[in-house]
Amino acid sequence: MSAQAQLVSPLPLFERRPDMGARAMSRVLGNHLRALRESRGLSPAAAGSHIRAHASKISRMETAHVSLKVRDVDELLQLYGVGDEERAQIARMVQRAAGPDWWQSYGEVVPDWLQALIGLERDAHLVRTYETQFVPGLLQTVAYARAVVDSGHRLAAAQENARRVELRLERQRRMAEPGAPVLWALIDEGVLYRPVGGNEVMREQLQHLLDVLRQPGVRLQVASYAASAAATPGAAVTYLRFAQGFLPDVVYLEHMTSAVYLDRLDDVDRYRAALDELSALAATPADSRTILEEALRRYR
Structure with missing residues (x-):
């Protein structure tokens, strides 16, 4: 089984927890982004270059120390080989995570x-x-x-x-x-x-x-x-x-x-x-x- 196949999508978790707070949602999304990046063997610098950013921004995104932007996340998901349907669903989660707590x-x-x-x-x-x-x-x-x-x-x-x-x-x-x-x-x-x-x-x-x-x-x-x-x-x-x-x-x-x-x-x-x-x-x-x-x- 490939590394990507072993990854667990966070979408079922969001469906089970519709009342999840924005802070927790951001951390779940950040963890998933890190798992995807590592499964592709990419460094934070390589991922950052793809979205015209420094490695430090990737680290902050993955640890929920910065607000996630739909455009940045979508470009990273494309880099990591995530399909259109899941990208669209995750984009909605990013929008929810950006909302006020x-x-x-x-x-x-x-x-x-x-x-x-x-x-x-x-x-x-x-x-x-x-x-x-x-x-x-x-x-x-x-x-x-x-x-x-x-x-x-x-x-x-x-x-x-x-x-x-x-x-x-x-x-x-x-x-x-x-x-x-x-x-x-x-x-x-x-x-x-x-x-x-x-x-x-x-x-x-x-x-x-x-x-x-x-x-x-x-x-x-x-x-x-x-x-x-x-x-x-x-x-x-x-x-x-x-x-x-x-x-x-x-x-x-x-x-x-x-x-x-x-x-x-x-x-x-x-x-x-x-x-x-x-x-x-x-x-x-x-x-x-x-x-x-x-x-x-x-x-x-």
Whole structure:
């Protein structure tokens, strides 16, 4: 079987996922373009020359770091030997991928380094998160989120921070929709005793986490001080796991003013192993309930 015959077209995937976000769609298309190019034995420079561009543009197209243009994609597909019918279908997908994503209406409060996470998380199969400072954003109450946002953006206008909270709540809403990914959250025990927003805010937040334990789409574990010391990824981490054949898994590491995205297999495997080890040492969901109830009594 030829290399080209082994390639899997992304079109069936798009048909199964008509609600796929523009960011995920761009990455799927980019991966397919790279697979086609490599199957033809062409370098990025050779492909770039065909569309009157540098090799760097081909690399950015294949990694979804630049918006795809129908003309560029079609010329590359012709170079790669793709037939007319499939080229026309992919052109329609490129147009969809160029459309606005829902979060762009919050563009004024979404930094560049956060866009990929927001654009991809809803299309994941599983979202794993480990937090050492705060309750994960996808599990925060309104009051807790407001306290975290106000603390992290002290110089911002109140209206801007209100928009940041709205964005967080909208992400939560979308993660609760049918077909949304499972959320597996690991929370460092110290988070429960960090009085963000005061006692009333913490009471509400901890009660919300207790309620979350009953939700079928969420797995919540508390990592004790001992567990966190024995096995930790080193800092807060979000791991996006995608269904097989969809996209490579992505690890997201957030800093104060930037973020790092990792998708190399060896990097991803190391973080998955660290999360697996920490999950094994952390309290079970049932035992986590007991820990949460004990923490809640502190704020009575």
